[in-house]
Amino acid sequence: MSNQPSETVLTVSGLGWKLQGQPILSDVEFSLAKGQMLGVIGPNGAGKSSLLRCLYRFIKPTSGEIHLFGQPISVLSAKAFAKQIAVVLQDTPHHFEMTTTQLVSLGLTPHKSAFEFTSAEDRDVVAQALVKVGLVDKANQAYESLSGGEKQRALIARAIVQRPQLLILDEPTNHLDIRYQIQTLELLHTLNITVITSIHDLNLASALCDELLLLDKGRCLAKGSPKAVLTEQRIAEVFDVCCEVRPHPQHGNPLISYFYGYDPRSITHQGIADGATDA
Numbered sequence: 001m002s003n004q005p006s007e008t009v010l011t012v013s014g015l016g017w018k019l020q021g022q023p024i025l026s027d028v029e030f031s032l033a034k035g036q037m038l039g040v041i042g043p044n045g046a047g048k049s050s051l052l053r054c055l056y057r058f059i060k061p062t063s064g065e066i067h068l069f070g071q072p073i074s075v076l077s078a079k080a081f082a083k084q085i086a087v088v089l090q091d092t093p094h095h096f097e098m099t100t101t102q103l104v105s106l107g108l109t110p111h112k113s114a115f116e117f118t119s120a121e122d123r124d125v126v127a128q129a130l131v132k133v134g135l136v137d138k139a140n141q142a143y144e145s146l147s148g149g150e151k152q153r154a155l156i157a158r159a160i161v162q163r164p165q166l167l168i169l170d171e172p173t174n175h176l177d178i179r180y181q182i183q184t185l186e187l188l189h190t191l192n193i194t195v196i197t198s199i200h201d202l203n204l205a206s207a208l209c210d211e212l213l214l215l216d217k218g219r220c221l222a223k224g225s226p227k228a229v230l231t232e233q234r235i236a237e238v239f240d241v242c243c244e245v246r247p248h249p250q251h252g253n254p255l256i257s258y259f260y261g262y263d264p265r266s267i268t269h270q271g272i273a274d275g276a277t278d279a
């Protein structure tokens with residue numbers, strides 16, 4: 001194994017975004033190493049989507065810097081940006097007329113000049129992406145007729161075809177059943193590209209992300225391994241729930257069990273305080 005430090009893909013420093021004078025993001029700082037998968041977690045309204053929107057240039061931060069391979073993203077042309085960053089969102093425009101293959105082929109666009117024909121190699125890249133996401137049998141089906149999970153995988157295939165240096169996903173597992181949630185995150189892992197994704201399910205994030213960034217009220221409260229970030233006390237404070245954290249029997253990362261009917265403010269760092277009974 002190499003001891004070389006990993007190349008830094010993304011650096012975010014002092015990032016802030018205000019809306020009508022109200023801070024939505026404040027002083028967010030982190031960096032992302034090549035090949036890492038970073039999960040952005042936090043309660044509703046914490047600023048996860050806003051952070052990602054800054055990264056894919058949908059919104060302009062009020063302060064701070066975002067660098068991709070040492071270059072400010074603000075200086076990249078739209079085409080250079082699309083060659084390096086792919087985005088998978090839930091609310092995608094409707095693609096009524098397209099087959100799955102045509103939708104996935106859109107990922108080729110940043111690498112093509114105007115009026116350039118699709119080559120045999122391009123078709124091969126698209127076919128391989130469909131294999132990776134398990135959609136070969138849906139290749140000629142209308143994209144709009146795919147199930148929610150299949151659509152999500154088609155959008156990921158489009159991003160694979162785009163060959164990005166960084167893949168940004170906003171809640172890719174929302175609306176997916178548990179099988180597709182696990183499959184989608186496992187697939188992202190096997191792609192061997194740098195990924196930043198917002199995610200609500202803390203147990204999935206714990207199992208499948210290399211690092212987690214915890215946002216609350218627009219501020220970064222913690223960043224590090226799932227074990228470092230997902231402590232009982234922090235989950236209680238940020239999400240206002242009562243829980244127990246143990247190592248997962250398979251992978252050893254935190255496995256969170258939630259308790260019902262307890263006030264999280266009644267827990268101590270030893271566990272649930274008054275009212276708790278031993279099994």
Ligand SMILES: Nc1ncnc2c1ncn2[C@@H]1O[C@H](COP(=O)(O)OP(=O)(O)OP(=O)(O)O)[C@@H](O)[C@H]1O
Nearest residue numbers: 019024042043044045046047048049050051198200
């Ligand atoms: N365009 C906007 N106009 C008004 N308020 C906005 C806008 N964009 C974001 N906000 C506010 O900023 C805060 C953060 O929103 P954001 O969508 O980033 O949170 P989130 O962590 O992704 O939430 P969720 O988990 O509910 O998806 C919220 O209070 C939201 O209402």
